[in-house]
Amino acid sequence: MTTTETGILATARTQVLEEGIGLSEAQVLDVLRLPDDALDDLLELAHQVRMRWCGPEVEVEGIISLKTGGCPEDCHFCSQSGLFDSPVRSAWLDVPSLVEAAKQTAKTGATEFCIVAAVRGPDARLMAQVAAGIAAIKDEIDINIACSLGMLTPEQVDELAAMGVHRYNHNLETARSHFTNVVTTHTWEERWETLRLVREAGMEVCCGGILGMGESLEQRAEFSAQLATLTPDEVPLNFLNPRPGTPFGDLEPMAGPDALRTVAAFRLALPRTVLRFAGGREITLGDLGARKGLLGGINAVIVGNYLTTLGRPAESDIDLLGELQMPIKALNETL
Amino acid sequence: MTALVFCDQCGEPSDEGDHPRCAGRRKLEPPRFCPDCARRMVVQVTPIGWTARCSRHGERRSADPLRA
Numbered sequence: 028m029t030t031t032e033t034g035i036l037a038t039a040r041t042q043v044l045e046e047g048i049g050l051s052e053a054q055v056l057d058v059l060r061l062p063d064d065a066l067d068d069l070l071e072l073a074h075q076v077r078m079r080w081c082g083p084e085v086e087v088e089g090i091i092s093l094k095t096g097g098c099p100e101d102c103h104f105c106s107q108s109g110l111f112d113s114p115v116r117s118a119w120l121d122v123p124s125l126v127e128a129a130k131q132t133a134k135t136g137a138t139e140f141c142i143v144a145a146v147r148g149p150d151a152r153l154m155a156q157v158a159a160g161i162a163a164i165k166d167e168i169d170i171n172i173a174c175s176l177g178m179l180t181p182e183q184v185d186e187l188a189a190m191g192v193h194r195y196n197h198n199l200e201t202a203r204s205h206f207t208n209v210v211t212t213h214t215w216e217e218r219w220e221t222l223r224l225v226r227e228a229g230m231e232v233c234c235g236g237i238l239g240m241g242e243s244l245e246q247r248a249e250f251s252a253q254l255a256t257l258t259p260d261e262v263p264l265n266f267l268n269p270r271p272g273t274p275f276g277d278l279e280p281m282a283g284p285d286a287l288r289t290v291a292a293f294r295l296a297l298p299r300t301v302l303r304f305a306g307g308r309e310i311t312l313g314d315l316g317a318r319k320g321l322l323g324g325i326n327a328v329i330v331g332n333y334l335t336t337l338g339r340p341a342e343s344d345i346d347l348l349g350e351l352q353m354p355i356k357a358l359n360e361t362l
Numbered sequence: 363m364t365a366l367v368f369c370d371q372c373g374e375p376s377d378e379g380d381h382p383r384c385a386g387r388r389k390l391e392p393p394r395f396c397p398d399c400a401r402r403m404v405v406q407v408t409p410i411g412w413t414a415r416c417s418r419h420g421e422r423r424s425a426d427p428l429r430a
Contacts, residue, residue, distance in 0.1 A: 089409040114373070114394035116404045124406070131409045271372075309390055331409035337390045341410060 035061065036068060043295050044076050050295045052252035058292040059244045063284050073291035073324030080298040084356040085348055086261075086327035088139035088173070088303070089132030089341075092334040093120050093160065094153060098145040100177075100212045102200070104237055106270035106335055107145035113272035115335055125160040126167060133170050135330050135341035136355050140164070141173040141196060143334055147213065148178040154186060161190045173233065178213065178221045184228045194231035194260065197221050201236050202246040203253060209240055222257060231260040235305070238289055239267035239281030247289055251296040261327065262300050264290060266307030268336060286311045287323055294324030303327035309339060317347055327356075366397040373400040393422065 035057040042048050050058065061069055097109045097117035106113040120128070125142070132140045142160065144153055153176065161172055174187055175196035187195065199218055200206065206215040226232050234257055236250060254262055266286050269276050286308075294302055304325045308316045317328065317339065330341040348355060366376045370393035371384035392405050396416035403414040403422075411424040 091408060092406070095406065114402055116402050118404045118406050120406060124408075128408045131411075135409070332407045332412070335392075335405070335407055337392060337407065337412070 036065065036072060039072060039076075039295050043298050044072065044079055047080055047298055049255050049298050050251075050292070052248045055251045055292045055296050056245060056248035058295060059247055059288060061288065066284055066288060069291045070287060070319065070323035073294040074322050076294055076298050077302070077324050077326050081301070081326050083353050084326070085321065085353045086139060086301055086303070086356040087135070087137040087345070087348075088141055088327065088329050089128070089135060089137045089331050090141040090143055090329055090334060091120065091125065091128040091132075092118075092145065093125060093142050093156065094118075094144035094146060095335065096145060098147070100147050100210065102210045103274035104209065104240055104267055104270065105145070106273055108273070111273050113270060119156075122156070122160050122163050126163045129164045129168050129170060132331070133168050136345050137170070137330055137341075138356060139171045139173060139194075141175060143175040143196075144177065145334075146177045148180070149176040149183060154183060158186070158190055161192070165191065175233075178217055179224060181224055184224045184230070188228045188230050192230060194233050195225040196233035196263070197225065198236050198263070199234055199250070199253065199257075201240055201242055202250040204249060205240070205242045205246045219257075222259075232257070233261040233263065234259040235261075235263035235265070235303070237265040237267050237307070238286065239278070239307075239311070240275060241278065247292070251293050254293075255296050260301060261303055262293065262297060263303040263305040263329070264293060265305040266311040268307040268310045280307070280310045283312050283316070286316075287319055290320055291324045301327045303329065305329050306333045306336070314339070317344055318351070321347070321351055321353065368395055368397050368400040370395050370397045373402070392424070
């Protein structure tokens, strides 16, 4: 803490660090407007908040695309939409390959494995594939299983809960006021409804989004407040990795300081949430991103590759956690 | 090692232009186009590797055995 700390940082120290009360939308906006020379102090405070309210453990997850490409939705950031001229072709993963991917994930030390499909929502064939895959994984590996399969019906939510899916990911992606600039084939409210159903069914809610999609600082603050209202168990933060052939393919990646400032601001808005570094961090922050994020509010990472792109080698992140003396969250613990 | 006839990132002939953006992208991207015929390949990324299949020229895997 600097001896001259005033303004929003001093407020956050009292309100968030000492009392555990997340910053409001207006307060987050003040954080997002902090100059670069306040960034180190901000990251240090976000780290203290994470350590105070979440502890030193880090949740490590691997992800796999079960069904790639050919999606009927038009999420403008996504190379898997069938509506764009993207080089990504459709692919289905068979159950033995899914089990192998879960084994690869477990070998990295990760305790969470998320099965993802590029769909509006799952049909009967996909639900059957997910059920067979989860059963096969549970036969061979002890790992928490999460799913991300798009929008769900109440029946599908119940089916997934019965399969033993402990957490469901469905990102709101961005602020409600910006959503129609990102997706036009479904609504923000439809996504919210799936999240409501997931929570009602007793599964943990994982909901975040992508930063750097042309949203304003005000909309980033708005998004943090909307997530705080949702109170998700986990918030994955992605940074736009502009994909060739998509409507956002020519956007510039977010600047590193902006990305770190936003991570810290979201930690101050969500002091007790699992805040996960997800896709795009290699593009936005380079090799130093993992260290800076883990010392700036992050307490969960996706290790290894992503759905259609490659990440840092998993061992690089695991080694870093050891160096920072941040233990990997044990299986079945709740942060 | 055989030189690529086509760029595996953009599918254009490798000897036409410098493909600087493709070269930069390759570190964090699996191949998308068959380097032999430029067909789009079916790519599956896994937590530690990738496979890419061309309907004409078969399957390729990430080079590092620990990543496939």
